[in-house]
Amino acid sequence: MNVHLYVLQRLTAALMAPLVLVHLVVILYATRNGVSAAEILGRTRGSLVWGLFYALFVAAAAVHGSIGLRAILREWGPRSLAASPRGLDFAMYAFGAVLLALGLRAVASVVL
Numbered sequence: 001m002n003v004h005l006y007v008l009q010r011l012t013a014a015l016m017a018p019l020v021l022v023h024l025v026v027i028l029y030a031t032r033n034g035v036s037a038a039e040i041l042g043r044t045r046g047s048l049v050w051g052l053f054y055a056l057f058v059a060a061a062a063v064h065g066s067i068g069l070r071a072i073l074r075e076w077g078p079r080s081l082a083a084s085p086r087g088l089d090f091a092m093y094a095f096g097a098v099l100l101a102l103g104l105r106a107v108a109s110v111v112l
Helices: 003-032 037-044 048-076 085-111
Strands: none
Touching (some): 003 048, 037 085
16 A cells, blocks of 8 residues: 555544544433434534534545555455556545545535
8 A cells, every 4th residue: 555545544543533532422422311313403503613523524534434445445356456556546536535425415414
């Protein structure tokens, strides 16, 4: 794997660690206090802070996951794809773009 992809994947993992922790704490708080989905949406609607938080989370996850997919395809994918850096890069960028688009769409639906 390229060194810059390795470093970028580790950086996104380090970024996601506290984001996952905050996300889990919020889920535990909501479930233990009986907060309904409607109440959660009422609290997040129009919130710039939650929008930015989850947009950053989605971006980091899209980058991290797409780099991971590239590594998996290189090791376990068809030999023709594994031997083709361009094919691996295409799969990585396409998967990352789909993850980013779907994730940001979800963030928009919760915040906007």
